Amino acid sequence: MNALTGNSLKISRVNIVSKKFQRHSHSGNSVTLKSPNTSVNFQPIRAAITGAADSGETHSTVLPTESARDQLRSDMAASPDVKDGRIAGISAAIRVIPDFPKPGILFQDITTLLLDPKAFKDTIDLFVERYKDKNISVVAGIEARGFIFGPPIALAIGAKFVPMRKPNKLPGEVISEEYSLEYGTDKMEMHVGAVQAGERALVIDDLIATGGTLCAAISLLERVGVHVVECACVIELEYLKDGGGAAIRGEESAAEGGRRVGTG
Numbered sequence: 001m002n003a004l005t006g007n008s009l010k011i012s013r014v015n016i017v018s019k020k021f022q023r024h025s026h027s028g029n030s031v032t033l034k035s036p037n038t039s040v041n042f043q044p045i046r047a048a049i050t051g052a053a054d055s056g057e058t059h060s061t062v063l064p065t066e067s068a069r070d071q072l073r074s075d076m077a078a079s080p081d082v083k084d085g086r087i088a089g090i091s092a093a094i095r096v097i098p099d100f101p102k103p104g105i106l107f108q109d110i111t112t113l114l115l116d117p118k119a120f121k122d123t124i125d126l127f128v129e130r131y132k133d134k135n136i137s138v139v140a141g142i143e144a145r146g147f148i149f150g151p152p153i154a155l156a157i158g159a160k161f162v163p164m165r166k167p168n169k170l171p172g173e174v175i176s177e178e179y180s181l182e183y184g185t186d187k188m189e190m191h192v193g194a195v196q197a198g199e200r201a202l203v204i205d206d207l208i209a210t211g212g213t214l215c216a217a218i219s220l221l222e223r224v225g226v227h228v229v230e231c232a233c234v235i236e237l238e239y240l241k242d243g244g245g246a247a248i249r250g251e252e253s254a255a256e257g258g259r260r261v262g263t264g
């Protein structure tokens with residue numbers, strides 16, 4: 001075990017979460033993720049997303065509903081893929097830092113996973129095994145930590161890598177998607193011309209908390225006619241189950257079956 005992970009906190013389960021979303025209808029000017037009807041880890045999770053008609057302007061994304069989170073949680077818990085022996089090593093390599101970036105948050109630090117070449121490779125391999133035969137031409141990585149996992153996956157499956165960036169970082173013409181965070185809003189941008197209508201995309205990030213970030217990425221890609229095959233993350237925060245909004249502490253996580261990191 002890496003010394004940096006040597007604490008006694010529990011972390012959210014490392015699942016290599018994969019989700020598939022479907023846009024169903026349009027309503028108002030917001031995009032809402034709700035009511036997934038099937039979801040198994042490493043199986044598509046289908047969810048209804050209602051959103052604004054494509055105007056070419058900034059759209060906005062609101063948080064997934066509580067019932068959607070409940071469904072995601074229970075389906076992931078039933079996943080046979082959680083038993084993959086590599087998952088434990090990946091989980092153990094992720095450090096948890098309490099009270100970062102602010103009091104009450106248990107920060108899932110994937111930089112320690114990057115210090116462990118076997119665990120890092122196992123992580124990439126798990127994604128590649130799942131996506132190599134899915135005819136995916138675009139891997140879209142979400143800033144910043146999706147930029148770490150996305151490119152090696154893209155190279156291995158023979159796809160291009162497209163960065164989904166924070167505002168005002170990309171130099172060319174962009175399209176934007178505004179989305180809700182637990183507190184406040186943020187915006188995501190993608191270069192116009194990076195993808196073409198009809199392409200098949202995989203969206204990669206390190207972690208799903210509320211799901212708002214992934215929804216914004218899906219919306220951006222779908223607005224330009226790209227088919228989002230799945231979204232995949234390394235970590236799912238346990239507190240999705242509780243409706244988000246509150247950081248989990250070690251003991252609460254343990255009660256929910258959270259993993260123990262370190263020996264303390």
Ligand SMILES: O=P(O)(O)OC[C@H]1O[C@H](OP(=O)(O)OP(=O)(O)O)[C@H](O)[C@@H]1O
Pocket residue numbers: 142143144145146181182205206207208209210211212213214
């Ligand atoms: O599911 P959500 O509630 O939307 O949250 C998940 C997002 O939050 C984190 O990124 P963050 O916004 O902290 O940006 P960073 O990676 O640039 O630090 C994480 O890397 C995901 O992108």
Ligand SMILES: Nc1ncnc2[nH]cnc12
Pocket residue numbers: 105106107108109207209237
């Ligand atoms: N608890 C957490 N750890 C790391 N990244 C996060 N993004 C949102 N919540 C997070």
